[in-house]
Amino acid sequence: MDGTEVERIKRESRRLRGTLAESLADRASGALAEADQVILKFHGSYQQDDRDRREARQAAFLEPAYQFMIRTRTPGGALSSAQWLALDAIAERFANGTLRLTTRQAVQLHGVLKEDLKPAMQALLREARLDTIAACGDVNRTISVSACPEAGALHREVLALAARLSEALLPRSRAYLEIWLDGERLADSGEEEEPIYGPSYLPRKFKIAFAIPPRNDVEVRAQDLGFVAIAAEGQLQGFTVTVGGGMGMSAGDPRTYPRLAVDLGFVAPEQVIPLAAAVLTVQRDFGERRERKRARLKYTLETMGLKAFRAEVERRAGFVLAPPRPFGFAGSGDAFGWIREPEGAWSLGLWVPGGRVADRAEARFRSGLRAIAERHAGGFLLTPNQNLIVRGVAPGEREGIAALVREHGLDLHERLRPLRREAVACVALPSCPLAMAEAERALPELGARLERLLERHGLAEVPIGFRISGCPNGCSRPYLAEIAFVGRAPGRYDLRLGGDRRGERLNDLAGENLEVEEIFARLDRLLARYASERRAGEPFGDFVRRAWVLPAAAPLEEPTP
Amino acid sequence: MPGGGWSRVCRWRRRSGAGHGPGVAEELAAALAPLAPRLYSIASSRLEEGEVAALAVALVRTATPEGPRDGAGSGHLAALAEGARLRVFWEPNPRFRLPAEDERDLVMVGAGTGIAPFRAFLQERAARGARGRHWLLYGARRRGEDFLYQLDWLRWRRRGLLHRLSLAFSRQRGDRAYVQDRLREEGAELLAWIEGGAALYVCGGTAMGEGVEAALGELLIRLRGLSPEEAAARLQAWRAEGRYRRDLY
Numbered sequence: 001m002d003g004t005e006v007e008r009i010k011r012e013s014r015r016l017r018g019t020l021a022e023s024l025a026d027r028a029s030g031a032l033a034e035a036d037q038v039i040l041k042f043h044g045s046y047q048q049d050d051r052d053r054r055e056a057r058q059a060a061f062l063e064p065a066y067q068f069m070i071r072t073r074t075p076g077g078a079l080s081s082a083q084w085l086a087l088d089a090i091a092e093r094f095a096n097g098t099l100r101l102t103t104r105q106a107v108q109l110h111g112v113l114k115e116d117l118k119p120a121m122q123a124l125l126r127e128a129r130l131d132t133i134a135a136c137g138d139v140n141r142t143i144s145v146s147a148c149p150e151a152g153a154l155h156r157e158v159l160a161l162a163a164r165l166s167e168a169l170l171p172r173s174r175a176y177l178e179i180w181l182d183g184e185r186l187a188d189s190g191e192e193e194e195p196i197y198g199p200s201y202l203p204r205k206f207k208i209a210f211a212i213p214p215r216n217d218v219e220v221r222a223q224d225l226g227f228v229a230i231a232a233e234g235q236l237q238g239f240t241v242t243v244g245g246g247m248g249m250s251a252g253d254p255r256t257y258p259r260l261a262v263d264l265g266f267v268a269p270e271q272v273i274p275l276a277a278a279v280l281t282v283q284r285d286f287g288e289r290r291e292r293k294r295a296r297l298k299y300t301l302e303t304m305g306l307k308a309f310r311a312e313v314e315r316r317a318g319f320v321l322a323p324p325r326p327f328g329f330a331g332s333g334d335a336f337g338w339i340r341e342p343e344g345a346w347s348l349g350l351w352v353p354g355g356r357v358a359d360r361a362e363a364r365f366r367s368g369l370r371a372i373a374e375r376h377a378g379g380f381l382l383t384p385n386q387n388l389i390v391r392g393v394a395p396g397e398r399e400g401i402a403a404l405v406r407e408h409g410l411d412l413h414e415r416l417r418p419l420r421r422e423a424v425a426c427v428a429l430p431s432c433p434l435a436m437a438e439a440e441r442a443l444p445e446l447g448a449r450l451e452r453l454l455e456r457h458g459l460a461e462v463p464i465g466f467r468i469s470g471c472p473n474g475c476s477r478p479y480l481a482e483i484a485f486v487g488r489a490p491g492r493y494d495l496r497l498g499g500d501r502r503g504e505r506l507n508d509l510a511g512e513n514l515e516v517e518e519i520f521a522r523l524d525r526l527l528a529r530y531a532s533e534r535r536a537g538e539p540f541g542d543f544v545r546r547a548w549v550l551p552a553a554a555p556l557e558e559p560t561p
Numbered sequence: 562m563p564g565g566g567w568s569r570v571c572r573w574r575r576r577s578g579a580g581h582g583p584g585v586a587e588e589l590a591a592a593l594a595p596l597a598p599r600l601y602s603i604a605s606s607r608l609e610e611g612e613v614a615a616l617a618v619a620l621v622r623t624a625t626p627e628g629p630r631d632g633a634g635s636g637h638l639a640a641l642a643e644g645a646r647l648r649v650f651w652e653p654n655p656r657f658r659l660p661a662e663d664e665r666d667l668v669m670v671g672a673g674t675g676i677a678p679f680r681a682f683l684q685e686r687a688a689r690g691a692r693g694r695h696w697l698l699y700g701a702r703r704r705g706e707d708f709l710y711q712l713d714w715l716r717w718r719r720r721g722l723l724h725r726l727s728l729a730f731s732r733q734r735g736d737r738a739y740v741q742d743r744l745r746e747e748g749a750e751l752l753a754w755i756e757g758g759a760a761l762y763v764c765g766g767t768a769m770g771e772g773v774e775a776a777l778g779e780l781l782i783r784l785r786g787l788s789p790e791e792a793a794a795r796l797q798a799w800r801a802e803g804r805y806r807r808d809l810y
Binding site: 027028029030058061062063065113115116119 | 705706709710712714715728730734
């Protein structure tokens, strides 16, 4: 579907209603009408199908096994224990019995049938107090926030601001209430005022994150709009604003590329919402709308030039941006195990394999987290690396929770080597319609194989950031990894090398469309050199840039118009 | 009766206390009735699929103390390898044929494999360029697995050959209805079609067929103010005109 067509569907959707109600009522098919598949995304759900079953079903005269993914709007990934328990029950009742944690700190339900969409949405709102508005679609998506309970009040303050910003940037359309919750139709139904978005919403998805240094788990420079918290003696001063990041690219089209965000300026906390609204409307009015793969803010920024872009944002926001304040990141990974919160409680960081909360032989995450949520009232925090933190654990509670963790085998972070503990994979096959190759399902095998390779070179304990993406769109943020496999076809990936460990440097293409065997052969040779030639403490991504064929990464520069 | 042969053998063994020994095989064979031929509706039209006859066969599987047991007929068919040869014969069913007039509307009511003749009807009518309208009312357990020839029906709906499609899925959350329920809900429209000259075809299990007949009677009483006797007479009249045909099994 080209950009013009998507634009027409949005414009004529009567504020995100389309013919969704009719599509849901049609018993003949498990799918929605094509235009409604576009509209559904704005409601936080994607139509997918079980790609493993396509052929067999076609032979049986049956349409593909259509199913839906539902994604929550959970700014900063904060969930109460009661919300977690409700989500767990909803996954059992309406989805495939697993929960998938995402790199944007959302929870995804997979395998929901069309007739279960509405009851699932209702249960999410009524039982879990969660909505899914704008979790997908050409709007501001779920806002990410560094998952750092060790920052205490600062983290809570930023989290609350992110939640307010998320609310402020919601579409004003009441389509969600009408379609999923049988909300009353008012006089202006279908013509609601959309002060931020207008009738066509944004040209493309829009991602915002808040980073709290020294943690860059959100990888703020991969976001359309970033806010880096600047604090002095624990007090929030404001944010350095970054713009124009984005991971996605289209294979074989050099006009598309992953890009790091650049600094735009500095804002006080109370300026965050007006600034974000101004950036959104600039993108709304100046963004490319004919060609979707060129529609992200990063391209708008390059077309306008940073200076003109900043001037337009300032004009709309009604204030002038202060110069950006410097900040430094220590890393983009998660912390695991017990972490002390400043006020005396404890947090427990758990590694969730592939972000999939399920009961598996190696660990029973679903039962285990349910047991913890039943006993512990403090709630969970989802991390941008698809992991989970049990937060607010009183010292007296620690023992009991530690016992539950052991009992269910949730202490994988203690048993695993660093490579797999840092690895990230997107969902990919069989449910993602964009996937060209395996990702989440292949991670255990490919990760273990890479670990064996590291072991052979005496590097087993060296942390190396490894990510797999099923396609070049880059949901697992592969372009920032030290080693990344980006899917091109079944069993074939682009090999990318040379990211740093702080989310501040893009990697480079080291081999295109390679068979897995060839990738491992190349990695074998490279790791042998790394083992013998590396400097003390030199990360792999830095080594390949210094000693190998890759050029040094270009420094962050202001884009030229 | 699928599975009937097997249960007869079990009963015979229990009754006679027979074991292995001389004459047992002969005695056993004598206790069995010859297998009856299975009759299936052809689910394709020669105009569309040439010398291929498509069949919709539900595999009958029953739990027995010895484990699951497949029906003799359907089990045999299901176990056939691709390219296997099979003895078949034609049994024409003159009481369940398309109307001669291509402009006549069709209302097709079926459940399960009862959809088979209707697929043949649509193929035939599509190939003939028939101008009549088509309405399928169909019931099955779940859309995901049991909506037979789903891709065909969706395609015909898109192309405008199938004007109305009313479905009931009895094991699906949010529906749990039978085809008779749809008949009742859409009764006004249904009577309008039939009174406008449409021919009504019903195919499927006997219970479903009786349920449909009862629902039709109710509709005539409720929506047309007929007495039960008048309603029965109206159905009889449609039958006599060849506009109400059934193939039940």
